[in-house]
């Protein structure tokens with residue numbers, strides 16, 4: 001493994017479990033030097049801040065993925081509460097608009113240990129027809145740069161997008177803008193409910209900073225081995 005990946009693991013394992021026990025059991029098999037962990041809506045709703053703390057005590061940095069999308073004040077206070085938990089990254093939904101994203105950023109401005117603040121653009125499970133279904137007559141390739149530009153203008157650190165859009169966003173927003181890409185699937189893996197997918201190596205080649213990976217690791221018969229195989233594919237492990 002190179003030094004960068006030791007300090008800054010690029011894989012974020014999505015702990016999508018219904019309760020704390022299996023999440024802690026998986027964390028036990030993984031290592032903080034190899035990956036970060038994501039706690040999302042299912043696990044956080046079931047297990048709450050206590051679970052986040054338990055994972056942090058095991059040395060893992062946490063992406064709290066609750067995709068806050070509410071009026072500016074509520075979203076800002078929710079981000080503050082997330083920061084108080086000492087998480088590494090937190091997200092809001094860009095569809096909440098510029099005023100909401102600015103309020104979130106301002107709420108974190110004076111926080112001691114400020115988490116990275118990013119915005120979800122178009123969910124990686126959505127294809128063009130899903131956007132049409134909610135009255136948006138644009139493709140993900142058109143919507144994502146628009147929402148990412150709005151997140152950038154609002155002073156956010158980056159966005160969640162599909163790796164399929166990462167190349168364009170990197171050109172548009174420069175090298176310091178953080179691109180976090182779910183919808184990652186090793187070659188031949190099932191897409192499950194994801195629509196806009198890419199392999200780990202292609203995602204990084206396209207300019208992604210961090211890869212969010214759930215089921216290809218969590219549902220593997222040997223999750224550590226599955227993670228190590230991905231780290232070898234990305235060149236983060238010899």
Ligand SMILES: O=C(O)c1cc(=O)[nH]c(=O)n1[C@@H]1O[C@H](COP(=O)(O)O)[C@@H](O)[C@H]1O
Pocket residue numbers: 014015016040065067091120122123124125160161182183184192194212213214215216
């Ligand atoms: O914000 C996210 O993390 C997210 C955004 C998005 O557009 N798509 C997406 O899949 N995710 C999350 O990334 C994870 C992907 O999991 P797998 O499809 O199992 O790899 C899930 O926990 C999703 O909630």
